[in-house]
Amino acid sequence: MAIQWFPGHMTSARRKAAETMEFTDVIIEVLDARAPEASCNPMIRELREHRQRPCLKILNKIDLADPATTQEWLDYYNKQEGVKAVALSCKSATDAARVPKLCHPLAPHRDSPHKPLRLMIMGIPNVGKSTLMNMLLKRRVANVGDEPAVTKSQQCHKINDHMTLTDSPGLMWPKIEYExxxxILAAIHAIGRNAVIEEEIAEHLATNLLARYPERITERFGFSVEGMDGYGVVEAVAKKRGCILKGRGGELDIEKAAMILLTEYRAGKLGRISLESPSSREAMIKYALENPVKPRVHSLRGEPDEQDE
Known part of the structure; x- marks a missing residue:
């Protein structure tokens, strides 16, 4: 199943972002540290490269990601021209306070009341943009929720006499190239629940965990994963947590078990887990190019759920 999710408001949001970028000095792109490149919107890269704008890439939610893998991603991004990458938690006031200082070297010619440094926060839904905005301004100006796409319009604010900050809605792109x-985006909850089949997402997450962190499944749920595939893990979670459909002769409630696995992964209850590394991504792309398929597409272009931008 190829997942596509491009709610209607994102078309106008992309157009507005392109217009605003002309009057922006530095782009702050917030990524999910568990899957930095999967959560990197190619449209944002195209827009900022067209305008030749430098970028501060923030790998957020580091408390949920594998520290060693996060360092690999920092090394990867910091080799790119016009890019500075940093890993932090947007929920931390101390971490958030570092952001303006990190932006200054990217546009040193903008640092006065007459020429304030103009920043714009960008990223896909539910990576923590609104949380960062609130922390930087030290007040609640952007809504934060538990479902994708809370922010649906741009907001511009003054940080101080030398700096302004524009928030933008979470932007997806019209076609996700790699299945x-x-x-991965569905597993980290960057895509609304109404656009996916959660049992399939949980099965895929379990397959990823089996390949990268099999011991975390055993530690959390208390069963051996030897010889299991992804669906077998979800079945075992159902048995272990008593997910049984009433009046169905003991039939397992796979949907409920899938939500347990997804919810506990997203909350960090399985530990600090990254779903991709630079090397695994390179291998994935190589395989995809060598084995092209025409997948069945599950697409939604309606209204999104609510979530932390």
Whole structure:
């Protein structure tokens, strides 16, 4: 199943972002540290490269990601021209306070009341943009929720006499090129629940965990994963947590078990887990190019759920 999710308001949001970028000095792109490149919108890269704008890439939610893998991603991004990458938690006031200082070297010619440094926060839904905005301004100006796409319009604010900050809605792109990215984005909850089949997302997440962190499944749920595939893990979770459909002769409630696995992964209850590394992504892309398929597409262009931008 190829997952596509491009709610209607994102078309106008992209157009507005392109217009605003002309009057922006530095782009702050917030990524999910568990899947930095999967959560990197190619449209944002195209827009900022067209305008030749430098970018501060923030790998957020580091408390949920594998520290060693996060360092690999920092090394990867910091080799790119016009890019500075940093890993932090947007929920931390101390971490958020570092952001303006990190932006100054990217546009040193803008640092006065007459020429304030103009920043714009961008990223896909539910990576923590609104949380960062609130922390930087030290007040609640952007809504934060538990479902994708809370922010639906741009907001511009003054940080101080030398700096302004524009928030933008979470931006997806019209077509997710790699099927793997769709599953990863759904697993980290960057795609609305009404656009996916959660049992399939949980099965794919379990397959990823079996390949990268099999011991975390055993530690959390208390069963051996030897010889299991992804669906077998979801079944075992159902048995272990008593997910039984009433009046169905003991039939397992796979949907409920899938939500348990997804919810506990997203909350960090399985530990600090990254779903991709630079090397695994390179291998994934190589495989996808060598094995092209025409997948069945599950697409939604309606209204999104509510979530932390």
């Amino acid at each position: 793997e990215d769709g599953f």
